[in-house]
Amino acid sequence: MKIFDLIAPVYGLFYGYQKRHFNEVLGVVQNELDLSIYSNIIDIGCGTGAFCSVLHQRGFVVTGTDNSQKMLHIAAGKQENKAIDFVHASVLESLPFEDKSFDVSFASHVAHGLKAEQRKIMYKEMSRITKHLVIIHDYNEKRKILTDIAEWFEGGDYFNFIKKAKSELENSFYNVSEIKIDSQAVWYICKPSD
Numbered sequence: 001m002k003i004f005d006l007i008a009p010v011y012g013l014f015y016g017y018q019k020r021h022f023n024e025v026l027g028v029v030q031n032e033l034d035l036s037i038y039s040n041i042i043d044i045g046c047g048t049g050a051f052c053s054v055l056h057q058r059g060f061v062v063t064g065t066d067n068s069q070k071m072l073h074i075a076a077g078k079q080e081n082k083a084i085d086f087v088h089a090s091v092l093e094s095l096p097f098e099d100k101s102f103d104v105s106f107a108s109h110v111a112h113g114l115k116a117e118q119r120k121i122m123y124k125e126m127s128r129i130t131k132h133l134v135i136i137h138d139y140n141e142k143r144k145i146l147t148d149i150a151e152w153f154e155g156g157d158y159f160n161f162i163k164k165a166k167s168e169l170e171n172s173f174y175n176v177s178e179i180k181i182d183s184q185a186v187w188y189i190c191k192p193s194d
Contacts, residue, residue, distance in 0.1 A: 004047075004068035011048050011071065015078070018050035022108075025137070025181050026054065032179050033189065035060075038103035038133075044091050044126060045110035049075025052084050063102070065089045091122045097129045105130040108137040112161040116168065119161070123172035127192035134173060136188040137181065138165065 004011075026035070035041075039061055043052050046064030048071055056062045057080070066072050067090040076086045089095050091107070092114075105126045111119050126134045141162050161168075165188065169176045173190035180186055 004066075004071055011074070015048050015050050015074070018048070019054055022051045022054040025187075026058070028181055029179050029187060033187075035104065040102050041104045041106065042097070042102040042129065044105060044107040044122070046075060046086070047071045049078060049081050049084065049086065051106065051108055052086075053078065053081050056081070056084050063087060063097075065091065065095065067091075091125050092118055095125055095129055099128055100131045101129050103131050104133045104135065106135045106137060109139070111136050111138050111165070114161075116161075116164075119168060120172060123169065123190075127173065127190075130192045132192070134190040134192050136165075136169065136190065137185065138188070139184055140165075140180075140186045 029035075036059075040063070041055050041060045042063045042065065043055070044065055046052050046066050047068070049064055052062045052064040052075065063085045064072070064075060065087045066075075067088070069088055072086045072088055075081055075084075087096065091110075107122065107126065111122065114122060123134070139162050166176060166178070169188050169190055172193075174193060175191040177189045178186050179189065
């Protein structure tokens with residue numbers, strides 16, 4: 001999406017904040033989900049690479065993909081991200097990875113920006129490349145007006161996504177559970193299909 005190339009410099013300004021936030025999120029979930037038993041993780045829609053960086057600093061082998069070349073340029077330009085593999089690719093097309101290449105795949109605040117049919121494609125592709133867990137980090141139905149305004153400008157399917165996120169996921173994966181991250185967000189923990 002061209003909008004993300006346009007806003008990449010703005011996202012880049014929030015890189016440090018995003019890293020702190022993702023560290024906090026991992027702290028919240030650590031008692032409910034032990035990610036340390038896995039070794040390699042892919043972050044779909046990685047943006048400027050903040051979550052990739054946090055995962056790498058915690059010892060994971062990390063790959064980040066994004067459809068925005070400018071987002072990836074910012075991510076790869078960070079010295080701390082030199083060991084992370086950033087790949088320009090769209091999850092709506094066949095990703096350039098073999099089946100079951102990754103232990104865990106993440107998509108953080110990506111699903112709500114896609115139309116329902118696109119989400120099905122993303123879920124299927126994430127399931128294809130993932131051995132153990134697909135984790136969708138996204139909004140729940142409790143949100144702030146500022147979030148509504150920003151998402152309206154972004155033009156995704158935010159308002160429909162938050163109404164039917166879990167049922168859509170349950171139609172795409174074997175098992176779906178939730179971990180509350182904060183007042184507005186949740187991790188949907190999904191078991192990929194074989």
